[in-house]
Amino acid sequence: MKFKLITLAIILAVPASSYATGNILNNNDLNKPAITQATEPTQQSTLDYIGNNLGISFEVKQNFDKNIDPENSKSNLIVDIALTNNGKFDIPTSDWSIYFGISRNFKNQINNNFSIVKGIGDINTITPTKDLKPIKAGETRIITLKLNDWIVAATDIMPNWYVTSKNLHPVIIESTAGIVDKFVKPFNSATRKRYPQDIISLPTAESRYDIFKNVHLQKLNDFAITPTPKSVSPLSGTTTIDSSWAIAYSPQNKQQAQSLQQALKDQLLKNQIPTLVNVSKAPNTKVIHLVNQDLGKEAYKLDIEDNNITLTGENTGLFYAQTSLISLINQHGNTLPNVKIQDQPRKHYRGFMLDVARNFHSKEAVLRLLDQMAAYKMNVFHFHLSDDENWRLEIPSLPELTEIGATRCHDISETKCLMPMLGSGPEIKTQFYTVEDYKEILQYAQNRHIQIMPEFDVPGHSRAAMIAMESRYNRLKAKGKNKEAEQFRLIDPLDQTKYQSVQHYPDNAINVCITSTYNFMEELVTQVETLHKGIQPLKDIHLGGDEIAGAWVDSPACKTLIANTPELNNINQLGEYFFNRVNGIATEHNLDMHGWGDAFIHDNQTIKMKGKLTAQVWNTVWEWQSGGRANMLANANYDVVLSNAPFLYFDHPQAPDPQERGYYWSTRYTNTEKVFGFSPANIYNNIDIYQSGKKIPDVDVKNGTLGNLPSLKANAKDHILGIEAALWSETARTDDQMEYMIYPRIIAAAERAWYEANWEKIADKNLRNQTKHQGWVEFANRIGQKELPKMDKYHDHGKDIQYRLPMVGAKIVDGKMVANTAYPGVNIQYSTNGGKSWSNYTAPVKITGTNTVQLRTISKAQRVGRETTLTIA
Numbered sequence: 001m002k003f004k005l006i007t008l009a010i011i012l013a014v015p016a017s018s019y020a021t022g023n024i025l026n027n028n029d030l031n032k033p034a035i036t037q038a039t040e041p042t043q044q045s046t047l048d049y050i051g052n053n054l055g056i057s058f059e060v061k062q063n064f065d066k067n068i069d070p071e072n073s074k075s076n077l078i079v080d081i082a083l084t085n086n087g088k089f090d091i092p093t094s095d096w097s098i099y100f101g102i103s104r105n106f107k108n109q110i111n112n113n114f115s116i117v118k119g120i121g122d123i124n125t126i127t128p129t130k131d132l133k134p135i136k137a138g139e140t141r142i143i144t145l146k147l148n149d150w151i152v153a154a155t156d157i158m159p160n161w162y163v164t165s166k167n168l169h170p171v172i173i174e175s176t177a178g179i180v181d182k183f184v185k186p187f188n189s190a191t192r193k194r195y196p197q198d199i200i201s202l203p204t205a206e207s208r209y210d211i212f213k214n215v216h217l218q219k220l221n222d223f224a225i226t227p228t229p230k231s232v233s234p235l236s237g238t239t240t241i242d243s244s245w246a247i248a249y250s251p252q253n254k255q256q257a258q259s260l261q262q263a264l265k266d267q268l269l270k271n272q273i274p275t276l277v278n279v280s281k282a283p284n285t286k287v288i289h290l291v292n293q294d295l296g297k298e299a300y301k302l303d304i305e306d307n308n309i310t311l312t313g314e315n316t317g318l319f320y321a322q323t324s325l326i327s328l329i330n331q332h333g334n335t336l337p338n339v340k341i342q343d344q345p346r347k348h349y350r351g352f353m354l355d356v357a358r359n360f361h362s363k364e365a366v367l368r369l370l371d372q373m374a375a376y377k378m379n380v381f382h383f384h385l386s387d388d389e390n391w392r393l394e395i396p397s398l399p400e401l402t403e404i405g406a407t408r409c410h411d412i413s414e415t416k417c418l419m420p421m422l423g424s425g426p427e428i429k430t431q432f433y434t435v436e437d438y439k440e441i442l443q444y445a446q447n448r449h450i451q452i453m454p455e456f457d458v459p460g461h462s463r464a465a466m467i468a469m470e471s472r473y474n475r476l477k478a479k480g481k482n483k484e485a486e487q488f489r490l491i492d493p494l495d496q497t498k499y500q501s502v503q504h505y506p507d508n509a510i511n512v513c514i515t516s517t518y519n520f521m522e523e524l525v526t527q528v529e530t531l532h533k534g535i536q537p538l539k540d541i542h543l544g545g546d547e548i549a550g551a552w553v554d555s556p557a558c559k560t561l562i563a564n565t566p567e568l569n570n571i572n573q574l575g576e577y578f579f580n581r582v583n584g585i586a587t588e589h590n591l592d593m594h595g596w597g598d599a600f601i602h603d604n605q606t607i608k609m610k611g612k613l614t615a616q617v618w619n620t621v622w623e624w625q626s627g628g629r630a631n632m633l634a635n636a637n638y639d640v641v642l643s644n645a646p647f648l649y650f651d652h653p654q655a656p657d658p659q660e661r662g663y664y665w666s667t668r669y670t671n672t673e674k675v676f677g678f679s680p681a682n683i684y685n686n687i688d689i690y691q692s693g694k695k696i697p698d699v700d701v702k703n704g705t706l707g708n709l710p711s712l713k714a715n716a717k718d719h720i721l722g723i724e725a726a727l728w729s730e731t732a733r734t735d736d737q738m739e740y741m742i743y744p745r746i747i748a749a750a751e752r753a754w755y756e757a758n759w760e761k762i763a764d765k766n767l768r769n770q771t772k773h774q775g776w777v778e779f780a781n782r783i784g785q786k787e788l789p790k791m792d793k794y795h796d797h798g799k800d801i802q803y804r805l806p807m808v809g810a811k812i813v814d815g816k817m818v819a820n821t822a823y824p825g826v827n828i829q830y831s832t833n834g835g836k837s838w839s840n841y842t843a844p845v846k847i848t849g850t851n852t853v854q855l856r857t858i859s860k861a862q863r864v865g866r867e868t869t870l871t872i873a
Contacts (some may be wrong), residue, residue, distance in 0.1 A: 050096065050171065064194075077149060078144060102124060114743070115126065116599055200592045241335075299342075353383075367796070390464050512575075513560070601616050647674060655807070812847075
């Protein structure tokens with residue numbers, strides 16, 4: 001899983017692991033120049049001057065060589081990095097280095113007397129060589145850099161480049177601070193293509209209009225509840241709630257009645273709030289009844305008629321009945337249409353995963369997310385708390401996990417902190433959830449019937465934990481406590497293995513052949529279980545298991561283990577060995593273990609694991625021949641959660657636009673309509689296009705081009721537990737950026753997780769797509785007219801929800817400008833004077849006096865979307 005770079009092959013030819021010297025990270029790549037560097041010592045004043053005055057621009061010149069046969073063309077990415085001295089003085093040649101982030105691999109190279117060196121992860125350096133002449137005031141130097149793969153989005157480049165030198169304080173280069181848009185040059189019609197076969201077009205105002213014109217404005221039905229209820233039976237008449245009403249409670253459901261009253265206070269005026277009364281004193285009319293009755297897991301009924309409202313269900317079912325009632329109040333106010341609703345979810349796993357390891361997100365942002373998940377009846381929050389870049393949860397018995405593992409700063413030795421990956425800048429930042437933070441999140445989720453499933457990714461993606469535990473080892477060893485030092489160590493110091501992970505780390509897989517690794521896992525599980533006690537008992541724990549990149553080959557500890565363990569024949573079985581052992585730990589704690597699906601498939605075959613396991617399947621890219629993995633695992637008796645990356649990974653851009661945030665390794669983009677159109681009932685109904693944009697023909701499905709696509713056995717259907725959407729946060733550095741990526745796509749994910757649409761059951765592809773589009777038009781209207789305005793009214797935990805507003809489609813038709821957007825009901829504005837003033841668009845309008853019009857959407861809360869320009873011929 002995780003963030004997949006476009007590179008599909010693991011690169012093994014990298015410098016030797018620093019474990020051989022007993023040091024967790026030697027960082028030779030960051031210190032070793034391609035040729036002799038400048039040696040003149042740098043002054044702090046020079047760094048300050050560079051930070052304030054060096055203008056940097058980054059421009060993609062080409063992604064591939066157009067002169068090569070398109071069928072045989074390989075990526076040949078060339079970029080220009082321009083360094084301009086905008087100050088009044090020369091920039092001297094000395095031993096300074098610029099540290100910059102880019103999510104691409106490359107070979108060390110020299111250009112224009114600069115040495116460019118690939119470091120760990122996304123960090124790289126630009127350093128003057130001895131032949132570089134001072135950069136004069138006003139002068140620009142161009143560095144031409146050759147990279148692997150392609151770049152078609154600005155967020156492939158990280159912000160906050162900084163300059164430093166030995167023993168000096170690093171300084172952020174102001175021209176790169178904050179956001180990348182100000183120094184990454186616009187992409188043109190050639191550089192927006194990844195490769196010659198790439199036929200996905202760059203959106204324009206005109207092309208958007210043509211796409212959106214079939215998504216017309218329509219009146220919402222009276223029961224526009226999201227997710228859609230299973231059965232809705234309208235009745236005649238209406239019911240009006242006011243302060244003369246009562247909420248009748250019993251001792252069994254008093255807490256739920258109080259929760260309902262609070263929810264009504266958030267929606268209604270003060271003179272419309274019912275009072276709480278004991279059921280024994282409740283009147284015969286104008287009553288909201290809460291009836292505890294088991295209708296099935298998470299099932300509920302909501303009856304509104306004759307001045308009585310009845311919510312029926314058991315615990316979670318009652319909560320969902322309340323959620324649907326609040327949805328109707330949000331639509332209609334205190335006068336509701338009479339109705340009988342019977343509802344229950346298609347599946348009982350409806351999840352969302354948030355990665356807070358790559359980039360941290362505040363407790364407040366997490367609480368806002370839990371509120372939105374509850375509003376849409378999602379019930380599992382998968383909390384990705386550790387990865388290579390950081391560890392984010394306080395474990396009291398292992399303080400180094402947060403003292404070191406949650407801290408970023410510029411420290412080549414990584415003894416004080418981890419290097420600042422993903423454009424986080426050189427200043428020291430320690431970001432994690434304290435025990436009290438985590439308990440608050442647990443209680444908040446518990447009150448909203450959401451299960452927290454923590455994830456600690458092992459054995460790969462474990463670099464932060466490894467560095468932290470090596471710090472612990474060094475601390476205790478220095479005190480002569482050798483046995484205690486070894487207790488939780490995660491490396492074999494004699495391991496000489498050369499490997500590199502997909503994210504360019506040569507040292508991120510904990511050693512699975514040493515006892516101390518399992519001591520660590522036992523301690524971790526025990527401590528996390530303790531955190532959950534008394535709030536929400538820990539039921540499931542996710543332990544990752546993905547993307548183990550050729551580790552342990554030359555580990556003496558592993559060679560010894562294989563030699564002394566009859567069931568182990570080679571290094572390829574160590575992953576299975578590890579997961580059987582950690583699953584044993586989970587089982588001893590009465591926990592169900594989850595892992596990424598690739599942990600349980602080797603050589604395209606499922607492996608046999610001991611005990612109960614849930615596989616989260618993400619790798620379903622059709623041309624990778626992995627689209628059948630979910631069925632393969634379910635047929636092998638694994639429980640399966642569907643997280644099909646092309647449809648459910650929200651780290652992908654929301655449009656094929658270079659200015660849209662996100663990586664695009666499994667698909668060029670994933671918009672809300674694509675999420676809505678995902679079919680969990682039959683995963684092969686989702687076969688649509690290749691990554692290039694080319695439609696997948698039926699013959700490719702039949703002839704094996706897509707690999708093994710096994711049918712789901714009848715007795716395996718119950719092994720498909722449900723679906724989970726996910727946000728990996730490499731490009732989401734702030735809470736606002738996080739919410740931009742999540743909303744409104746999560747609403748569509750919640751719809752598909754709960755409600756099985758009629759179109760999903762249609763066998764004929766053309767008819768299915770036609771009916772699906774009709775469903776999308778209704779849903780898009782629901783988003784535009786109801787759900788986004790509802791988010792505009794939400795102001796809890798510090799701020800509004802910063803959802804992505806759609807862009808505008810526009811063109812000239814019969815001499816007038818017409819405009820539309822993806823979600824009918826969202827307000828559109830236009831400007832004919834370069835954005836100096838804006839007018840509301842309500843009907844086709846004749847444009848005079850200019851040949852360019854700027855257009856944007858605007859929310860009820862006066863937030864604006866990205867602008868687009870319509871050029872009038």
